[in-house]
Amino acid sequence: MTATQNPARAGAGAGETRTLTLIQAVTEAMREELARDERVVVFGEDVGARGGVFLATAGLQAEFGRARVFDTPLSEASIVGAAVGMAVRGMRPIAEIQFADYMGPGFDQLISQAAKIRYRSGGQFTAPMVIRTPSGGGVKGGHHHSQSPESYFAHTPGLKVVMPSTPYDAKGLLKAAVRGDDPVIYFEPKRLYRAAKGEVPTGDYTVEIGKGAVRREGRDLTLIGYGGVMPDAERAAAALAAEGVEAEVIDLRSLLPWDRELVLESVSRTGRAVLVSEAPRTANFMGEVAYVIQEELFDQLLSPVVQVAGFDIPYPYVQDKIYLPGPNRIAAACVQALNY
């Protein structure tokens, strides 16, 4: 059941909150944006009557009709390309790619069209659009349902890339993405769809793209992550706290652009940085974060920057849980930084 179908919550005013899962927050953001702006449409594979394979769009077609929430041919190039063409013509498309692993066929549309049309036309044409896509592992999906391809997109000027890890951010970031004037790739950490629960305002709000959030304050080291790894990062921090180590935990939320100021301010206090992601290590987005930390804070670092990442292998099926950085591996990386 989605939140607004809950009669106990109906009519709740601004300022009130209720508990939603991450995927319910995604749905709620789309519902509110569809209601707010007629230029908004939602489409993708199986998003209509079925409501998406994860049910992110459940109920939206029934509520807004087939003209505004509709199924498309099974073609990521078509879905992304159609979003570009609609956006250029003045609409605000929200397109779903069923799994981030299938962004490949739509990749040229993103890098050649969506990311470049504003620049190449001197600002004459723009593509304000959102591509939502579930990413990351932990659902026993093998390598075609578990990958974390965000670094490809963070490497593309003209795109914005975000990945919420809480229901609050999921709603606020999606609304910000829909209302912004740039193409946004909105990654949804699928293993948190129902695992992440939190308080979400019933009213309208946005979370600014490009701003991170401090999840836990601490003075001994800074633990920086985004997306699906965040609950484990917080578990690691809690375990360290039991040992008397206070880790500050930062959720980047946005990768392109990312909150350099927040990260540098924290690491300048703690002197230690541990970077956590589940994407393969080589050319991992966190490499850029590490670079900036050493560039700006070399004199203040008490240890080398430590990175916890996925391995440079195709995402495995059987060893799903071993592949992912869990709280133990994250805590061990923190200890490594502390013991340097």
Next chain:
Amino acid sequence: MIQPFTSDPLRWVSEDGQPIRELPARFTPELLRELHRQMVRAREFDKKLVTLLRQGRTTFYAQASGMEGTQVGLARSLRVGHDWVWPYYRDHTLGLAMGISMMDIVSQCLGTNSDLCRGRQMPHHFGVADKRFVSISSSIASQVPPAAGTAMAQKYLGTDEITVCTFGDGATSEGDWHAGMNMAGASGAPCLFVCENNQWAISTHLREQTASETIHIKAKAYGMPGYYVDGNDIVAVMEVMEHVAGRVRAGEGPALVECLTYRVGSHSNADADAEKQYRTREEVAEWEARDPITRVERLLEHLGAPIDPQEIRDLVAAIHREVDEAVRAAEATGQPGWEIMFEDVYADKPVHLERQEDFLRAEQPATVGGRA
């Protein structure tokens, strides 16, 4: 009656300028002269730009000589500034015939401050918002899915606009072409797809491009009619386009028109002497004999209203002056400096781009005219 899926290209005027069907009443000598002027203007523009290329004043140019019948004929069938166009990179003749100024196209080719695209793309990739002529992408067929999307938006918004999407024969081998055609077909969006089949994708001939007998028959698989037209017969192009655009505009769904033509020039400066590399002079000569401009001249002779050769010489001279003046005026505006490099990446400049801009500001001297 104009039928889809014909085995031979639809034609109104024979290669030697004789009407082989009744000439529609609108093709008066006055209209034919106007079409002739537009085609000659585009061809002379082509020649002048190739000269600029050889002089090193621009770095890329894709000739469209031989394809004027297709592109001018298409332009005449649009509601310019109302319908949307997702073009490909060999469409300056279409642009000129739609009323995009030589100044705008030349400015883009030279990357001057007068370039509407602010010097951001390689030459011959212009875009003009007030003509709804979308900025060209080099990535082949990447305009096809977005064209379907623009047409879907037009349908959703309830406009009476249509979207026109052009491409060459090579593009029809790309996945994006099939994706976009299928999307348009499945959605029933008002999209007119136009294949400017000039038979060569750089050095790859149509016969190596596809085993399909023609391009237009591929429309069948996407649930839309496919029309086959002699692209060097501007009367045929206009008759078919008017009919097909009309049915697209009437809500009958998308359609494909294949215009069979020929790229008389080279692909670009990358293959300046095509006949030494991959095709024969005989083949080029054979197609020059089917030239769209000559065909209209012969038709006018047949109608008893020949164009005076002196008039053509005067026309050519006037066009050359027009190009020279556009080049002079564009070059006089100077080229944009580094100051605009970080603009138009996003709606607002993020902090990391401001920092990179600061770096460049410290490295580079300020330029005159940096603000386009």
